Amino acid sequence: MDINKEVNPRFEDFLFDWNQKFQFLMGGYGSSKSYHVALKIILKLLSEKRKALVIREVYDTHKDSTFSLFTEIIEDLGLLDESSRKKVAKGKIRPKESPYELRFSNGSKIIFKGMDKPAKLKSINNVSLIWLEECSEVKYEGFKELIGRLRHPKLKLHMILSTNPIGEDNWTYLHFFKDDENDRFVLDDNELYQKGTVVVGDTYYHHSTADDNLFLPDSYIEQLDELAEYDPDLHRVARLGRYGVNGKRVLPQFQVKSHEEVMRAIDEIDKPLFKNGLDFGFVESYNALVRMAIDHENKYLYIFEQYYKRGMTDPELVEDLDPYKKIMIKADSAEPKTIAYFRQRRFRIMGAKKGPGSRLQNTKKVKRFKKIICSDACPDVIRELKNLTFAKDKKGKIIEDEFNIDPHTFSAIWYGLDDYEVASIKGHNARRKTG
Incomplete structure (x- = not known):
């Protein structure tokens, strides 16, 4: 069967490439990725007898999206078969509702x-x-x-x-790109943005933006460009089609430096204040110990050491933390x-x-530091805090004491700073070098 159809050049190779088991398409709004996926499936099923399954999270959304697009x-x-005959007319396709279905x-x-x-x-x-x-x-x-x-x-x-990419905490990023918590790396997403198409193992990656859709009116692209002025997060997703921090960051002053650089900076502090916090966990949640040094004069917080592990009994945890026995630790008082x-x-x-209200007050306390500098020897602190964002209520309003994840290292920092106030030096019990 000969089919003549004008398509976007960005998707020409994709339409007939079936070499990999998994094909992951991501990009911005209006890039025409969904259109070309639907067209690709139609062409495949016309040439081979197959049963295809189209999935969305909510079934009812098919009506105005995928089913409508296919039709x-x-x-x-x-190719639409509008006849009332029992069999579908040769070379045609018949849509059926309740349940949604397409028959070839x-x-x-x-x-x-x-x-x-x-x-x-x-x-x-x-x-x-x-x-x-x-x-x-x-x-x-x-998905699994x-x-x-x-x-x-x-x-x-x-x-x-x-998909349209959202936050880097979404499973699509963790599975198809990198998952720092589980030390798993597949592909740097920046490489995909640069190359557009990448193949890794049995997965085909494809990135597209509105610029790749030659059928879009200029006014639509102009609307996407305007997002940069008032909603940079949505602009990143809708216009650029890129992952990133989805929402308002809790600690925008958080930065990562080499361990050697962090320790040199701590050595140069006049009367550094050393603080240590411990958040208890067990099966699902983690035991997190975070060691910190405070430059009170400059209002800098340095994070230089961590312990992060779950599934530990109290005797096992005591044995693991034995090297920290001599330092003063402030811990979660909910575990007396x-x-x-x-x-x-x-x-x-x-x-x-x-x-x-202690969660909110502790969050505000940490946010008062001008800089939060974390050693690259603390991977779990980095993973939890670098892209930590505030949760939102149903109306989209920020909830100042709830977050997109449960950050155990953030709780440990709260406890460690229990007797410290960024604006005041009273009650510090300052110690030099270690403590």
Whole structure:
């Protein structure tokens, strides 16, 4: 069957490239990535008898997005079967609603499902092609579940994922690019932005922006450009199609330097104040010990050492932290039995003061430092605090004592600074060099 269709040059190679199992498309608004994914699937199913599954997080959103898009393309190609016959007319495609479905005359079929109705997925078999649209909205567990649904005795398997990038804490970034917490690196996203198309192993990466869509009116691109003036986060996502910090950063003054540089700076402080904080965890949450030095005159906070581990019993934690037995540690006072156990083992440890509103006050305290300089020897502190953002309520208003993640190292810093005020030197018990 000959099909003539004008497409954006940026997607020409993508339309017929089926070499990899996974194809990950990301980019800005209006880049036409969804359109070309739908067209690619139609062309594939016209040439081969396959069953394809199209997934969104919420099933009802298919009506005005993916199902509507497929139908539009089919009509434009002149392939719409509007007959009332039982069989689909030769070379045609017939849309069906309730449930949404597309049937091809060669026996191919596209079915539409939502992750909000997982039971509907269990009865699906022989799916050789899956499109996960707006994949950043789907949970990571859902993505892994779908990989298990992708199976066929003969045909080569493919999964296409498309999305507008959001925060670097989203599973799509952690899985397809890098996950510092689990020391996993696949691809530097900056390389993708530069090259546009990259292949790593069995994954094909594709990046696009509105500039790649030759059918967009100039006025649309101008609207995207204007976002830079009043919403830089949305401009990064919508116009540039790039990952980054999604939201207002809690600690914009946070920076990372080499361990040697940090220790030299601490040595040059006149009467540095050394503070140590410990946040307790167990199965899901982490035990986090953070060691800090304060340059009170300049209002600089240096972070030079960390301990970060979970799944520890109290005896195991005591053994691990034995090298810190002689330093004064302020810990989470919500665990008095654990603190008592540490004191029995001759640790210099005290519970930090906690009360109503303490989370907000502690956050404001840390934000008062002019600079927060972290050693590169503290990877978990960097991972949690570098891109830490405030949570938002349903109206989009910032919640000043809630964050996008549960930052255990931030809690440890709160406890360590328990008796310190950035604006006052009273009550410091300052010590030189170590303590």
